[in-house]
Amino acid sequence: MDISRRAGGNFLIRALALALFAAGLLGAVSCTSEEDGGDGGASPGVSDTEIVLGTHFPLSQHLAAAYSPIATAGMKGYFDYINAQGGVHGRKIRLIVEDDHYTPSDTAEVVRKLVEQDKVFAVIGGLGTATHSAAANFLVERGVPDMFVLSGAAKFTDPVVKTRFGGNPDYITEGKILGQYIAKEHPDAKVALILQNDDFGADGERGIREGIEGSGVEIVAREAYESLETDLTSHVQRARNEGADLLVAYTLPPQGANVAKVAREVLNWDVPIVVTGVDATDIFISLAGAENAEGVISVVFGKQAYQTDDPGIQKHAEIMKTYGGGAEPSNLTILGQAMGELMVEALQKAGRDLTRDKLIEATESIRGFRCTICLVPVNFSDSDHRPFEVEVYVKVEGGKWVEFGEPVGFESTPE
């Protein structure tokens, strides 16, 4: 009895002392007017020798292989290459890649970590529509430049948000370009749309509809599938039963490849297939099989890794070998380097006296910039934050995406 009571008394005193201490702290710190969030200096993440950038990517779980080389090899490798040349205005670029598992709640968390703990100067190439949506507002609010979002969702660039720029072409623009192709080459086509049931599919559909407007092209079927589905046999079959004679797929590469494979191999159906630029990758052809992919139409804005006689691609392969951890050049590493080149161009233009405002201003002033591995120039302005509005048609020939025709598109930046 004695013991426990005495011990209790001691504890009470200690607890009281602790509570008082806590209360004291509360009083002391609540008087300070310091704002949290790490926006202390004019340019967080910029020192005399370094610029810190951050991004969020799936580095583990099922989508890691499909996307992570963009950041870990393409962007990082290119920045390391630039650093080896002396950096930008004497500063080296350090890229922090955070794993968000392609889960929106994790993206919200890691982006806060990048801004508040790592104090990045800007976020570059944040990947994914749902994922980036969970972090986009936070970045706007903190005034952190949200450079080259790797999502084709139109909502990131329309309406224009001062601190945010798009990365890959938006799906509406791309859909329009594909729609125009269909209207021109297959003016009486009965189209079946095969769409991923999300923003990606919805934007693509909108673009296609705008592209075919006024032509004799008719949409006879609309098949939406959930992103977890990998076997689209029943959707392709229904499209055929509806009397479609042209397939348009707004899918990720595995599903797109499945569509081509099912149509050619299972249904023995020699139907023209048009796919989103997202599918214009080497992985699409290898999954579908070169035979089945033959003749599939898409659009690209970057060069292809197999164009080894192109000096830009040669250089890219060299950079990947030396600085990209020996990564095999692919559409992914090329996309990563394209984003890296854009960023370096913007940083160059912003000058040695770097602030976030200057970066935004410099990016908006980019006109006619053609990166070494891009097929089309990039134009930004204060009313246009979309980098690629012009694309080049490609067709699978002998297991490779081969360009044809002139670049097509809509440039909203005035000359």
Add this chain to the structure above:
Amino acid sequence: MESVLTRRNIALVALLAFLVAFPYLYRIQPFNQVLDPFRTFQVTRLAIWLVILLGLNLLTGYSGQISLGHGALVAIGAYTTAVLMHEFGVPVVFAVLAAGLFTGAIGFVLGVPALRLTGPYLAIATLAMMLALPQILKLNGIREWTGGVSGILLSTPRAPAVVEGFMTDRQWLYFACMTPAVIMAVLAWNITHSHTGRAFIALRDSEVGAQQMGVNVPLYKMLAFSLSAFYAGIGGGLFVFTEAFMSPDTFDVNLSITMLVMVVLGGLTSIAGTVFGATVMTFRNDLVDLSASLGLLGLPGKIVPGEEQSSETLRGALYGLLLIITMVFMPRGFVGFVDELRGRAPWRRAARMFLRGRGGDADPALDATSDHAE
């Protein structure tokens, strides 16, 4: 008098004081070495996970009903809150409460199939619910409210004018989530130590036995689902309030399964275990980073040649392994394991003997974390 001055109560007061002081600590030496506003955000998340996991533990741990679809209930709570705030301008307090009650009602209804389904069949049914919900949320009929695939974007939560000067927005969010979390934890403690809690446990151990003892099995099963859903709804509401964004992809099957893993890891039928589970849930990325920096994740690469690159992808395998280890070696979770260790530790035994020898009542702290419920 002395009953108030138990070590446990004092420890609780100290814990409370710490929780109050926590969001301010990062401005003070030496805490600013490890703390910053981001940690405040993480602990805010911890509070939310705690509410969600408490609900899951009430259902799975105490009542023995396995649910793989808890994420769906959380999503329903989050959407209810978001729609109420976004479309109808309901203040957040009422929106979250309404979400809790609404989700609770849905949970009550979901309890009906659970009356017929047991064990793996119930798990499958709840899994089906988890898989179906995203599609339902994308339906055109309710698109006007749910925003379809794009989800709902709320305006960023701000600290009200009353607390201006005392709290930043981040600190305000912390208190706005920690307060309900503490209340819900105390509530869970009280429920599990009441008649209802004992009925749940009787239900888990043997339905026939529970019936024999006069427990209204259908009612208590539905009550368990309902209570669990109430927690999920509140948790989801707080989640969307802090996050200001909700989409059909926010809560997926993976997350539901991770929740279950964390509850088992911490300890079924233990509130302290749930706190542990919520902590691991919150800092799971940091833990993977830590084990990666210690080279632990490189181990598989050393064993299986050529796997160095993908060792990060072993996260799922890591969870599975942890779960198996937990089931085999610590069936009562981490907290149960610690309890056992403490019971066995020689100095503990000596202390107990000493106290008994002096004729004093056993030190309450010795029993504080032991499993009262069993």
